[in-house]
Amino acid sequence: MPDSASLSITCAGLTKIHDNGVAAVDALDLRFEAGRTTALIGPSGCGKSTLLRLVAGLDRPTTGTVGIAGLPPVQQARRGVISMAFQDPSLLPWLTLRKNVALARKLARQPADPRLVDELIALVGLEGFQETRPAALSGGMRQRAAIARALATRPQVLLLDEPFGAVDELTRRQLARDLPPLWQPLGTTTLLVTHSVDEAVLLADRIVVLSPRPARVVADLPVPLPHPRLPQLTETPAFRRIAARALQALAQGVGDNPALAAQ
Ligand SMILES: Nc1ncnc2c1ncn2[C@@H]1O[C@H](COP(=O)(O)OP(=O)(O)O)[C@@H](O)[C@H]1O
Numbered sequence: 001m002p003d004s005a006s007l008s009i010t011c012a013g014l015t016k017i018h019d020n021g022v023a024a025v026d027a028l029d030l031r032f033e034a035g036r037t038t039a040l041i042g043p044s045g046c047g048k049s050t051l052l053r054l055v056a057g058l059d060r061p062t063t064g065t066v067g068i069a070g071l072p073p074v075q076q077a078r079r080g081v082i083s084m085a086f087q088d089p090s091l092l093p094w095l096t097l098r099k100n101v102a103l104a105r106k107l108a109r110q111p112a113d114p115r116l117v118d119e120l121i122a123l124v125g126l127e128g129f130q131e132t133r134p135a136a137l138s139g140g141m142r143q144r145a146a147i148a149r150a151l152a153t154r155p156q157v158l159l160l161d162e163p164f165g166a167v168d169e170l171t172r173r174q175l176a177r178d179l180p181p182l183w184q185p186l187g188t189t190t191l192l193v194t195h196s197v198d199e200a201v202l203l204a205d206r207i208v209v210l211s212p213r214p215a216r217v218v219a220d221l222p223v224p225l226p227h228p229r230l231p232q233l234t235e236t237p238a239f240r241r242i243a244a245r246a247l248q249a250l251a252q253g254v255g256d257n258p259a260l261a262a263q
């Protein structure tokens with residue numbers, strides 16, 4: 001098992017210019033405190049997935065650095081402390097749901113834990129589908145399976161890239177209530193990319209609003225609401241106030257960009 005110390009993430013002057021010359025991330029300075037959940041919201045194509053891939057060590061920065069507790073992401077990934085769930089979950093088609101989730105622990109060189117695997121499957125609402133193969137699951141169910149798989153290693157760093165895109169609204173709200181209590185006791189540092197402002201307010205301790213490409217920080221908002229965040233919280237004035245500020249920042253970010261304003 002990885003040690004239980006929480007890991008902070010620091011991006012310093014982080015820049016990524018893709019091979020085709022597209023600047024996706026430009027001189028970003030951001031620090032994500034250990035054990036906290038940060039939602040990243042921003043217009044489509046602004047560089048959110050690129051940022052997450054840099055933090056995961058799946059891509060190398062053009063210039064600048066990412067440090068996870070002071071070490072390069074690739075080194076932390078090798079220790080098995082980083083988990084990621086994408087919008088298009090890459091489950092292995094020939095394995096059952098249970099085996100797909102259990103495989104994550106094997107790949108991270110952690111001992112098997114069938115009880116944890118079944119608990120996580122139940123928690124994402126897929127009880128009864130343990131022996132089902134991915135092709136027989138809906139898109140939303142596959143996304144929930146990917147979340148269970150990401151949590152199966154009890155990660156110190158959890159990177160979620162629009163993980164609820166195909167999940168129906170009701171289930172999404174249930175997951176927003178049930179998931180944070182699962183990773184909070186582990187001290188997991190979580191980055192959640194979403195374009196749902198409500199989802200960001202429900203799940204995160206902090207919302208970073210990004211501008212159109214290349215991403216820069218337009219607003220950095222704390223979410224001082226207690227957990228667990230029940231679905232009805234979305235109707236409260238405190239919730240709506242934070243959501244309105246995030247939306248306003250999003251609109252302002254788009255308006256500030258001369259290229260987009262001219263369109
Ligand atoms: N591997 C890549 N090669 C070239 N361009 C890329 C690559 N990945 C992303 N891009 C471009 O970088 C920009 C940011 O993409 P991305 O990080 O996926 O944005 P987001 O996740 O915010 O929608 C887009 O213009 C996209 O086309």
Ligand SMILES: [Mg+2]
Nearest residue numbers: 048049050161
């Ligand atoms: Mg993306």
